[in-house]
Amino acid sequence: MVKRAKAPPKRLRVRSKPPKVSPGELLTLLDFVRYAVSRFNEAKLTFAHGTTDPVAEAAFLVCETLHLHPDQFDTFATARLAAHEARSILEVIDRRVNSGKPAAYLVNKIYMRGLPFYVDERxxxxxxxxxxxxxxxxxxxxxxxxxxxxxxxxxxxxxxxxxxxxxxxxxxxxxxxxxxxxxxxxxxxxxxxxxxxxxxxxxxxxxxxxxxxxxxxxxxxxxxxxxxxxxxxxxxxxxxxxxxxxxxxxxxxxxxxxxxxxxxxxxxxxxxxxxxxxxxxxxxxxxxxxxxxxxxxxxxxxxxxxxxxxxxxxxxxxxxxxx
Structure with a gap:
């Protein structure tokens, strides 16, 4: 008879109140990636859903929010964002930190071998x-x-x-x-x-x-x-x-x-x-x-x-x- 491992205490993720950030404080795509990485590290998120580290996940979310293919990030890395684009990115960063959901569910997208695929909680x-x-x-x-x-x-x-x-x-x-x-x-x-x-x-x-x-x-x-x-x-x-x-x-x-x-x-x-x-x-x-x-x-x-x-x-x- 195989004994099942005793379940460790569940790691509770405390919902963090998003800091007050003015869209004008963060200007370029790189600015938003850096900000997202800091939030992700602070929240101790797990990365195992198409991205393996906070930098890749932040870049993925920024690109998807701006309707850019991941391969286009370097081209626009230093481009400035419009105010409504900045607000959308800050919102998806907050959702990633506080929802406990994989990034792919938040944007309904994942890439495998360079091809895009739809994905959701089903x-x-x-x-x-x-x-x-x-x-x-x-x-x-x-x-x-x-x-x-x-x-x-x-x-x-x-x-x-x-x-x-x-x-x-x-x-x-x-x-x-x-x-x-x-x-x-x-x-x-x-x-x-x-x-x-x-x-x-x-x-x-x-x-x-x-x-x-x-x-x-x-x-x-x-x-x-x-x-x-x-x-x-x-x-x-x-x-x-x-x-x-x-x-x-x-x-x-x-x-x-x-x-x-x-x-x-x-x-x-x-x-x-x-x-x-x-x-x-x-x-x-x-x-x-x-x-x-x-x-x-x-x-x-x-x-x-x-x-x-x-x-x-x-x-x-x-x-x-x-x-």
Whole structure:
């Protein structure tokens, strides 16, 4: 019997009364970023939703409020703001400090691999390492490293499990231009967000959304590639989630006592849904030790990214066959 970790006392965030700042005191985009970083540091915010530090998050919020792409920040960094723009930025900074919500929910936007996606409280804020791996290890936009598939153009069928907002399914459609993508989630709310993103990226004919529990909606179909970013937070991690993560759907985090409840089901059934030359790409966070202990006979190939090490594995279909 696995004992669940005792929940630590919840970290309460005290709502701070915003300081009185005249829009005229802060002039440029850089001024507002510096001010936001000071507020964020004072409030001890958590950054794990597309940005990893207060400077990046402040720049993201400033750009979104001004309807600028993040890549345009440097161009306008020293530009002065109109009074109404300044008021809007101060308002969103106050909301970020006091709401306990991820920045992406406040502006209904997140970027993955340079592409914009809609997001709201109905789905987890996407921040998967798999997006980078589709480019770096599958002949995608980077296409310079070793590829785990012989020819991305030859990939015909991709299944994404636990799709959430649909971002990875859309990135898979970009990485594999001739593939049809089946994207599955158990949450009706999440699929509503995914449908919006699929429509906004014009992929209604290539990305099919299915509601159901993992493989159930796709019956006996077989795929060249299965992608999964399932819930994988263990009991101890769930007890210590920061306020920003508690604002997201619990269903998208909770992986059971050891974090592997859903991962096990994906692994145990994957061979029944992969073509002979196919493979499984799955993100599991910090569960590597537990997974390798649970499946000592399986030769997991661990793929690193710029910001992760040993949090995503690849398995060829042949490695999933039981002896």
């Amino acid at each position: 789905t987890i804020v996407p921040r998967s390492f798999i997006g980078e791996l589709l480019d770096s290890h599958f002949g995608g936009q980077d296409g310079e490293g070793p590829s785990l598939v012989d020819d991305p153009d030859a990939v015909e069928d991709v299944l994404e499990l636990c799709t959430g907002s649909g971002c990875l399914a859309i990135l898979a459609a970009r990485a594999f231009p001739n593939a049809q993508i089946d994207a599955v989630d158990i949450s009706r709310d999440a699929l509503a967000v995914a449908a919006r993103n699929v429509g906004e990226h014009g992929l209604q004919d290539r990305v099919m959304l299915h509601r159901g529990d993992l493989y159930a909606p796709i019956a006996n179909r077989h795929y060249d590639l299965i992608i999964a970013n399932p819930p994988y937070v263990d009991a101890e991690g769930m007890a210590g989630l920061p306020p920003e993560c508690r604002a997201e759907p619990k269903l998208a985090f909770d992986g059971g006592a050891d974090g592997l409840d859903v991962v096990r089901r994906i692994l145990d059934q994957a061979s029944h849904h992969l073509k002979s030359e196919g493979g499984l790409l799955c993100e599991i966070g910090r569960c590597r030790s537990a997974l390798e202990a649970a499946y000592p006979q399986i030769p997991f190939l661990w793929l690193d990214t710029e910001e992760s090490e040993g949090e995503v594995f690849w398995l060829a279909a042949a490695d999933l066959q039981t002896p």
